[in-house]
Amino acid sequence: MKIAAPLLALTLLALTQSSHAADEGTAAVTALGELNGIALACKQPALVSRARNIIVTTAPKTRDFGEIFENATSAAFLEQGKGKTPCPESATLVGQINAAEKRLQSAFPRAQ
Numbered sequence: 047m048k049i050a051a052p053l054l055a056l057t058l059l060a061l062t063q064s065s066h067a068a069d070e071g072t073a074a075v076t077a078l079g080e081l082n083g084i085a086l087a088c089k090q091p092a093l094v095s096r097a098r099n100i101i102v103t104t105a106p107k108t109r110d111f112g113e114i115f116e117n118a119t120s121a122a123f124l125e126q127g128k129g130k131t132p133c134p135e136s137a138t139l140v141g142q143i144n145a146a147e148k149r150l151q152s153a154f155p156r157a158q
Contacts, residue, residue, distance in 0.1 A: 079118025
C-alpha cells in the first residue's frame with residue numbers, strides 16, 4: 047500500500063506532461079495550418095507546398111493532427127478571403143512559416 051501513493055502520483059505526473067505536450071503540438075499544428083490558409087488565399091503556392099511538407103515530415107501521422115491542420119487552413123483561408131486584412135509580404139510569410147516550423151519541431155522532437 048505504501049507503493050500505491052507514489053505510483054499514483056507518478057502516473058498523474060506523466061499524464062499531465064503528456065497532455066501539455068499534446069497541447070503544444072496542437073497549437074503548433076494550428077499555427078502552421080493558419081499560415082497555410084493565408085498562403086493559399088494570397089496565391090503563394092510555393093509556401094503552401096512548403097507548409098504541407100513541414101506538417102507531413104514533422105508532425106505525427108494521425109487523423110487528429112491532419113484534421114486540425116486542414117480546419118485551421120480552411121478557417122484562415124476563409125478569413126483572408128473576406129478582405130479585411132491585406133496579404134502579408136512574401137518575406138514576412140516565409141519568416142512566420144520558419145518560426146512555425148521551429149515550434150512544430152520543438153513540439154514533436156522525435157519525428158525529426
